[in-house]
Amino acid sequence: MILELHLLQSFPVSNLNRDDLGQPKTATFGGVSRGRISSQCLKRSARLLFNEHGLDKSETGVRTKRLRNEAADILIANGRDGEQAPGVVTAGLEQLGFGVDQAKGLTEYLLFVGRQAVDHLAGYCDTHWDTLAALAAAKDGKKKAPKVKPDKDATAEAKRLLDASRTADVALFGRMIADNKDFNIDAASQVAHALSTHSVINEYDYYTAVDDLKPDAESGADMIGTVDFNAACYYRYTNLDLTQLQRNLGDDHDLTARAARAWLHAFIHATPSGKQNSMAARTMPSTLLGVARDTGAWNLANAFLKPITATDLMAASTAAMTEHFTQLRNFYGTSGLRSVVAASVTSDLPGIAAEDTASSLEDFTTRLLTATEA
Template sequence: MIIELHLLQSFPVSNLNRDDIGQPKTATFGGQVRGRISSQSLKRAARLLFGRYGLDPSETGVRTKRLVERSATVLRDAHGRDYDEAVGVVSSALLALGFGLDKRRNTLTEYLLFVGNKAVDLLAEYSERDWDRLAADATARAKAAERKKADAGEEKKSKVKPDKHTLEAAARILDASRVVDVALFGRMIADNKDFNVNAASQVAHAISTHAVVNEYDYYTAVDDLQPTDESGADMIGTVDFNSACYYRYANLHLDQLSINLPGDIDLVERAARAWLDAFIDAVPSGKQNSTAALTPPETFLVVVRDAGAWNLANAFLKPVADSDLMAASTRALFEHFGRLRQFYGRGGLRAVVAASVNGDPEGFEPSEIASSRAELVARALAATKP
């Protein structure tokens, strides 16, 4: 079973997700340049809201390279270990578990790991339990580094295939069977595919329904303590921005979510609710302090189906050109969905729920229209029940 969420959301002057030179991200679609917000930034914005919608911190995860530092802090505070020595021991623990360390800063892992919030304490417990063996390894590595024999290649070689005992410890540390955001967005660990998790949710890059041209704001700032006999700005610069109405799409495969969170129906249901609510509210934080582009979605379409999925971006393959972009985009979205539903039929559709801040959606039966966000969410989730 699949829940699909389609949103139209208009942002005024903003730079929510910028590229390598600081400009709002764009994409060419339908032969025209569109504003774009990456799926990665939308997923992060949603993840940060899960606590607001009923998930406990123990049921969510973190993406981090700082397991060494955090676990060493636990060993210092909870077990009275010397912090610097603990850093070496935890580093050896990660190497023993099959993970590499950053070549430039060995207190960081080689790449971001997506783990549950309990992973720090579990890694600290493993390090404390095998302290003597791991401390000896840390000492040997430190001596090798002093002799300038530890180069990047040797660090790679120190990642050995874990034995059964170590694999069991790694499985406990990396266990994601109750970590909702790992279950939703998946995890890929190149060093050990046994710990990979197939994502239950797919998230599209948001694109503007119309053509955009990035603009820039020329600003100046004056020193408040500037002498009265002096004039002129003490800082001059530019900030890039655009204004756009975006189409956003995401889906959730409930069967895969149940596989990723095995044996806990309550957690699966709470995860689905948190996913739906969080994605409605998800807004990236880029340049928000200087733009306050905190506008909510105005057009909603939720589809619950047994199989298949429809991204409705082709509703905007021809860019919308209208003085009222939200109204015109809403018409284009709903009409495109109606044409697809008429052509492909209604087979497999469990529920369709549409809503609009600006009035009743056109082209839908009265039973398919929700008058509020709360009703939209409740009816969508009710449709997922057996």
């Protein structure tokens, strides 16, 4: 069973997701420049909302390089030597197969783990304190020890540390660990880069600021700068493979159902945080299309291969998306489709039957999730 979510969301002046130059990200699509919001940005924006939509904090994970210091703090709080603890945890991580920069106290790469990982790591280091302390002392100030292949017991402990069978966001978005593919998790959810439905050219705001305590006799600005921005109507697409999600969560039906509901609500409410204090582009999606299907997946971005040029971007984008969806249904058939639900705050929904139209967000999400239970 696969859930698909298609959203049209218009943002006013904003810089939601910046590139290396500080400009809003873009992509060329259909021969013209479009506004773009990366999939990673959208995933993070949604992931930070999971606890607001039915998942306990213990059921969500963290992406971090700072396992060493967190585990060392626990050991110190439990009475272990404060000077030795960081080195012991470093040695412990290295014994488990994870490289650590001793000077910075960071693992080589971000690890996506459940929140219990820090406690597990601290417990492992406490149990093997003497052995790990000796290894740490033998490093002679070297920043990083050569990588060692974990033995059977260390591998089992590493699996315990990285266990994500109760961690919904790791189950949803997957995990890749280059050093050991056994710890990889196939993502249950795919997320597309959001693209503007129309051509977009980035602009910039020239601003000045004045010192409030400057004498009246003095003139001129005390700070001058520019901030890049654009304004665009974006098409957003994501899907969720419920079978994969349930597999990732150890066949826990209750957690799978709550994770799916949190996923749906979080992606609808997700708004990137870039430059929000300066621009407050806090808008909600105007058009929502949800699909429950047994097989396949349809990204509807090609509805906008020819950029929208109408004055009413949302109405024209809505019509283009729903009509493209209808064309796909007519051509490829509906055998794989279990349910279609659409809703719009502002526009008509061409090609969508009245019985497939939801009147509210609660109606929309309830219908879509109920379809997965049939």
